[in-house]
Amino acid sequence: MVNERMYGLGAEPSAIRELFAYGMARKAEIGADSVFDFSIGNPSVPAPDAVKQAVLELMEEEPSALHGYSPAAGDPRVRAAVADHIRRRFDVPASPDQVYLTAGAAAGLAISICAVTEPGDEVVVIAPFFPEYQVWIETAGCTRVEVPAHVPDFQLDIDALDAAIGPATAAVIINSPNNPVGAVYTRENLEALAALLARKEAELGRKIYVISDEPYREITYGAEVPYVPCVWPRTIVCYSYSKSFSLPGERIGYIYVSDLMDDAAEVSTAVAGAGRALGFICAPVLFQRVIAACIDEPSDVASYAENRRLLTEGLGALGYEFVEPDGAFYLWVRALEDDAQAFSDRAKAHELLLVPSDSFGVPGWVRVSYCVSRATIERSMPAFKALMEEYRG
Template sequence: MFEEGARLRAERGAENIFDFTIGNPSTEPPASLQRELLKLAQEPVPGMHRYMSNAGYTETRQAVAEHISKGTTQQIEAGHVIMTCGAGGGLNVVLKTILNPGEEVIILTPYFVEYMFYIDNHGGTAETVATDPETFQLNVAAIEAAIGPNTRAIIINSPNNPTGVIYPAETLQALGEMLTRKEQELGRTLFVISDEPYARLAYEGQSVPCVFSHIKNSIIVTSHSKDLALPGERIGYLAANPSMDGVEQFIEGAIFCNRVLGFVNAPALMQRLVTNLQEESVDIDAYQEKRDLLYQHLTGLGFKMVKPQGGFYFFPESPMEDDVAFAQLAQKHNILVVPGRGFGAPGYFRIAYCVEPEMIQRSLPAWERLAQEVGLV
């Protein structure tokens, strides 16, 4: 997607291409990060580029633990946190730690494209379960029906990529109660891996419930790619629920896997930068304004979609039965989108609106022409 967008910009002119394919924020990091970076440059800490514990700097892990503790009844300590190379690195560390060959991981459609590959990396098998087709909310009964003697984990993602929905506390509570019952029935631990890179990007004053308050055997994996606009820096963390069965063993295993998977440790400079930024975020209102502008325009043209509660994606229904064919037709109008089948949901397409507002404005006439061609208006 990245390469195709670059090719078309070179071919047709950057100002004429409306690339909504990649969740690569156009916004800059908050000013507080610039101040921290300048301070480190002007007052370097001796040894700041050397190795540290594979789990990361203790002070960084403690800052993360204090931030998580504010949103849950659990008391998180530095020893429950491991700094990772982004959420992708963290997910691979967790899966390497918990999976035996052939064990199953449930993922919920529509899902982030790379989950399948991450699970396969570590000898697991992905089992897909559909969310509610009207709301994209969790279908706890369907998840329960998919759990078997070989199930090891479930990955959830809230706010969701690609739908933007947030899973409410009552749904997480129902999921946790069901999993407790299934663990007793099967005699094995079932992990919930909560992938949360968009957790601070919630609209209309909503907050994303902390999974630790509702599910005992849960692990948070996240990054600062979105909330601090640092996708290229690959800085994130994983955190284990302190009530989790065998939590100390899990943490020891994850520290080892962080090393042997080749990550070794999260980037030293980035760890130091984010230590004092755990309560910081990019401007959420700016994302909400982009959402509202494009949502109003697209729904006014007849596109059907669930209004995102967080993150920065739309996942509309394709007005053509073949979502790949629709994406190809959109490209004729210089609009680049991602077909839904890559997310396990054919018949939809994804729009990433983490772009400059000026580009959104310029794209509106092209969306109108596209809507006319497919018979929406």
């Protein structure tokens, strides 16, 4: 008698989490150093020292006020700090009213999708895509429309988007720097998207929102990451401090409804309503304040850059094919057989935990998360070599 959809979602854990759980058990069995766990995007870089200092300082404040409810959209001081940061950094007129603090990007995405769609609408995603998009699109009563990324550069395929966007399209979710591929959409590519959306809005007589999922914005290796609201005004940015400050478990991020869109206030109101509807009261308040205190703290990407170099050089030398990542901390590697799940299973026998691409909506690849220790990458190379030799026979 329980809800059928909810039971299904609970019974079918994501491939990523399943592999992660397998890895935990396997490490307990044979030792952590013998398992090469590339399954999950749990940052290996520690949170900045400034986070710890901010927590310790805040804990000296009077507890009732410190730990009390904030308004649903967040502590006004924190919203002001985030808006100020956006203004200074991206030169857009961000007002605190358009900032809604969330329990991470997941909450931001679930809320944003519910806010700008009606049941029956379509939401476009770019394949490969983060698997939970599907769950939140369904929660909103909408249908997912998949548009494959342009191969081999994994930029937005404007022609394919042109074909996919129709009268039922309410929103397009983009994610740059991208999980799982590591692509960063160029300014030119985003401008082509904006031109397409402007034409489609005029043709179809409806608003089309871009929901820009940006947890990896700070994790880049030289590429420019254009601020999407500057290119397409009808953009809702879903930001998270999970990766930039290595705080994924604390659940802190924000929705920024671009002030540049003509219906900004209306969308912000719907965002507040959707937060209520989904059971959110406010983002965790201690970490709201931590974020405000650390807002200009740089992310430490040096370790990820070094991991990326080691992994791409190592796998390249072994003959693996992969997409050179411009951002995030994932390497998208061609499976050595058509069936990515079968390939992932054979990799497991070498203690290599690689996420098969099927759950990201495309066949034939695996995702290698390199937010791991340098030693894990170094020690994994003989296993990658043995796996390659097994296929080459």
